Amino acid sequence: MTNPVDHSKVVGVRTRLAGWGANARTEGFLAAPAFASDVRGVLDRSGSVARGLGRSYGDAATNAERQVIGMTAADRFLAFDEETGTLTCEAGTSLESIIAVFAPRGWFPMITPGTKFVTVGGCIANDIHGKAHHVDGCFSNCVDEFTVLLASGEIVLASREQNPDLFWATFGGMGLLGIVLTATIRLRKIETTYFRQKSIKVDDLEEMLAALDEYDSIFPYSVATLDVMATGERLGKGVLTVGDHATLGQLPEELVANPLTVSGPPKIAVPIEMPDITLNPLSIRLVNAAIQKIQSSGGAISHYEKFFYPLDKIANWNRGYGKRGFTQYQFVIPFENGMKRMREILQTILSSGELPFLNVLKRFGREGLGTLSFPREGYTFAIDFPIRANTVALTRRLDAMILDAGGRIYLGKDSFVEPQTFRAMYPGKVEQFLAVKEKYDPEGVFTSDLGRRVQLSK
Numbered sequence: 001m002t003n004p005v006d007h008s009k010v011v012g013v014r015t016r017l018a019g020w021g022a023n024a025r026t027e028g029f030l031a032a033p034a035f036a037s038d039v040r041g042v043l044d045r046s047g048s049v050a051r052g053l054g055r056s057y058g059d060a061a062t063n064a065e066r067q068v069i070g071m072t073a074a075d076r077f078l079a080f081d082e083e084t085g086t087l088t089c090e091a092g093t094s095l096e097s098i099i100a101v102f103a104p105r106g107w108f109p110m111i112t113p114g115t116k117f118v119t120v121g122g123c124i125a126n127d128i129h130g131k132a133h134h135v136d137g138c139f140s141n142c143v144d145e146f147t148v149l150l151a152s153g154e155i156v157l158a159s160r161e162q163n164p165d166l167f168w169a170t171f172g173g174m175g176l177l178g179i180v181l182t183a184t185i186r187l188r189k190i191e192t193t194y195f196r197q198k199s200i201k202v203d204d205l206e207e208m209l210a211a212l213d214e215y216d217s218i219f220p221y222s223v224a225t226l227d228v229m230a231t232g233e234r235l236g237k238g239v240l241t242v243g244d245h246a247t248l249g250q251l252p253e254e255l256v257a258n259p260l261t262v263s264g265p266p267k268i269a270v271p272i273e274m275p276d277i278t279l280n281p282l283s284i285r286l287v288n289a290a291i292q293k294i295q296s297s298g299g300a301i302s303h304y305e306k307f308f309y310p311l312d313k314i315a316n317w318n319r320g321y322g323k324r325g326f327t328q329y330q331f332v333i334p335f336e337n338g339m340k341r342m343r344e345i346l347q348t349i350l351s352s353g354e355l356p357f358l359n360v361l362k363r364f365g366r367e368g369l370g371t372l373s374f375p376r377e378g379y380t381f382a383i384d385f386p387i388r389a390n391t392v393a394l395t396r397r398l399d400a401m402i403l404d405a406g407g408r409i410y411l412g413k414d415s416f417v418e419p420q421t422f423r424a425m426y427p428g429k430v431e432q433f434l435a436v437k438e439k440y441d442p443e444g445v446f447t448s449d450l451g452r453r454v455q456l457s458k
């Protein structure tokens, strides 16, 4: 049962919102407090959820006929310790602005996803992972504490010592326990904003998984892209890119004078949603070939922008998938039987008739402590599909295969998983999360389209 909502009392402007995949839009009431301290004053207790920069692919930050609290104006730096790199900021602060201000001073986000257009609050709610998960773990590893607005209207501090149940359940908790107002995170000391990198061309899946295993113990950052046109014996062919922060001494002479450069805003944009006709097997083949070429031709030294955020160069690149949008399907499966399972999953994807697009393969390290954090030890693969008639059916088939392999999907990317499948993928953890939700939000104030879909909220 959903709560009846008296719309006349909701603070916010009726707005159609979608996730980054733009595959479903719902109308909610978007409030935009200017300061973290204003959030309590606008909170609508009949159903609300926070929204950062909307980079989750599905319905995590949309809330049909209920309130969405846009946090991006609450983006102030509150304190910085130059000795330790410890930063306290409002939760709407983006990694982009942290990099712009602190990289020139020799500090970089400790853990970053594949885009810098995310907020600290969003990184906490999804407990995001980066290319160095096997070394650094999830975002929770760089968070000391945060303040959170609870359903009761109380603002509390959560850390490893204070309210630890709330602290850990908020990581991966998809904004369903409260609104993070401020956070204290640790940045990483860097000598340069460049990376030493190496690209390794690989011919098939066996070689690819062996290369990932081998290079993960040598380089902290590693990620592979598969050639989705390679089938049969070539299945799993692709490029593995590995790297590490470049020290000053490793930079070529021409970069030494200015080792901490920061990139500007994107210079190219996709102005409108592309017509669906532009997506077809031929265009996919061409784009895929271009990606493989770019990946394998990277120089030995690469700026962070290219190393971490190649897609950030093109503003609104998601519009390239057309009006129906797209989904990114990301899963992790255990190492055990990993090769066999991966082969079956890839074969299912490539023989499905769907148009698989950008993809990323990597190894995850140890499971984190966030109650519903996605990463666990194993192989993780993420792949984009433009939405077509049979896309949902394919994701359902894949869900069954992932479940059977003892794996799970990532809510931050998901749009379609069914509640019973989700629950089975996170055995015992959903129940643990719901117990914390009952404690801190017994009336179900915090809810979202995703929360209701996967039954984490009412």
Ligand SMILES: Cc1cc2nc3c(=O)[nH]c(=O)nc-3n(C[C@H](O)[C@H](O)[C@H](O)COP(=O)(O)OP(=O)(O)OC[C@H]3O[C@@H](n4cnc5c(N)ncnc54)[C@H](O)[C@@H]3O)c2cc1C
Residues within 6 Å of the ligand: 020, 049, 050, 051, 052, 053, 054, 055, 056, 057, 060, 061, 071, 091, 092, 112, 113, 114, 115, 117, 118, 119, 120, 121, 122, 123, 125, 126, 127, 128, 129, 130, 131, 173, 174, 175, 176, 178, 179, 180, 181, 311, 412, 413, 448
């Ligand atoms: C190009 C691209 C690459 C990506 N690469 C990766 C990757 O490598 N690894 C990875 O893990 N993810 C990756 N992502 C996903 C992205 O990092 C996450 O979805 C992240 O949470 C988005 O942050 P956001 O600020 O846009 O949050 P939104 O998408 O706006 O919201 C995400 C969730 O956070 C909650 N939330 C936001 N702010 C708050 C707050 N203040 N308090 C409480 N809850 C809040 C929302 O309610 C929602 O549940 C990628 C996304 C894109 C588009």
